[in-house]
Amino acid sequence: MTRIAIVDNEKLRNMQEKLYIQSLCPVNRTGKECIRIDGNGKLTIEEKLCTGCGICPKAAPLAIKIINLPEKLKQKPIHRYGENQFVLYSMPTPLKGRVTGVLGVNGIGKSTALRILAKVLQPNFGDWTTEGRFSDIIPFFKGTEAQKFFEELDKGVITVSYKPQQVELIPKTAKGSVKELLKKVDQRGKLGEVAKELQLDGFLENDIREISGGELQRVAIAAAVLKDASLYIFDEPSSYLDIRQAAYGIVSGVKPTKAGINIYLGGYLKEENVRFRDAAMKFTERPPMESRRREELTSWKSISKKLGRFSLEAKEGTIYRKDIIGVLGENGTGKTTFARMLAHVLTQDGGEITKKITVSYKPQYIESSNETVAEALDHAIQKYAAQLITPLKIEPLLESRLSQLSGGELQRVAIAACLQKDADLYLLDEPSAYLDAEQRLVVSKVVRDFMEQKGATAMVASSR
Secondary structure, eight states, X not given: OOEEEEEOGGGOOOHHHHHHHHHHOHHHHTTOOSEEEOTTSOEEEOTTTOOOOOHHHHHSTTTEEEEEOOGGGOSOOSEEOXXXXXXXXXXXXXXXXXXXXXXXXXXXXXXXXXXXXXXXXOOOXXXXXXXXXXXXXXXXXXXXXXXXXXXXXXXXXXXXXXXXXXXXXXXXXXXXXXXXXXXXXXXXXXXXXXXXXXXXXXXXXXXXXXXXXXXXXXXXHHHHHHSOXXXXXXXXXXXXXXXXXXXXXXXXXXXXXXXXXXXXXXXXXXXXXXXXXSSOOOXXXXXXXXXXXXXXXXXXXXXXXXXXXXXXXXXXXXXXXXXXXXXXXXXXXXXXXXXXXXXXXXXXXXXXXXXXXXXXXXXXXXXXXXXXXXXXXHHHHHHOIIIIITTTTOGGGTTSBGGGOOHHHHHHHHHHXXXXXXXXXXXXXXXXXXXXXXXXXXXXXXXXXXXXXXXXXXXXXXXX
């Protein structure tokens, strides 16, 4: 396979557009069926017939990608999710007695590789029409250092404990207190020690459905650690990520920490001759802000709130116009509760918020609906396309429904939805969740530039 085709049929608006794209294909004009439309109206591209002419991606740039593969990748893949869908090449191999990090941008296949290692996903080696078997991975790595590892993993000599990426699904399937649930998986008899190390003691008696996102993440890590295994796999222990934003992934060789970070920032694997980012990530300096007379926007005095066993007290503080304020703290310390009181979403039990101001609030947990992105961001499209839509890369999502978006896509749309409103204060609660390092830098710049242009105030609550 010299190239792969990625087709997002959700972004192809109607059958007329699909038929038009099909009619443009030079291979189809010769009588062969390179671009075809199946009985369900789904447009697919036969990669073996595709010449890489680039005509169909130009006709539908938001829906179709044709990617010519590097020489290194002209080999059988480890896994593919379906026709014209994501492809994973190669696998990371853990080293005995060592901690191995798997670093990469969103959608590069980290979770896919880890799920295969955990035997949660069976590799199909590019044939998505048949059910794969884990044992088939052994001949794939025959003659390499990885062969023995996969043999022992297949025979059960190496046992695995796996923390999945989507920990937010746990409360939907598990019921009971945190302590009760962790006792069920404590094969090593170290619940007390692990709870202390991960600072779970403060909410061990709480129901699993009542704890914060960060607390839930720590509970999931504890559950994995408490199992008796020889290989512990932690998928995104600090965030929740997706796989829908890329075309293929490749696993590089093991790198020293410093070299690995520099390669990640640079976006280029020299040995594999693979570029995974259009441009290197750079951190630029800015001149200091000019001194100015500060005008008070709002303030609070001795506000308090009690929610179950949790209580918050904020003695006194002031927010000034044109400030960008960061509220930084550990999970479960009340950042979201404080933000919700300032946003008038939650009423304080005591104390006073001195001035009534207009607040635009992006909550920590974002709810989706059947509304399209274009409908949700109508004002931003008309007025702030250059400031919000373009830098946040929302244009390809406009025809999609909110319910169809991945976590990272929904987060970017929610940030734009918050900023498009006219307000005195913009409150963004955990805007970096679901985003990778590159996207977080973009969001930071968007918020800063937008506040400067509007002369508005922003408060960003984050656990990191």
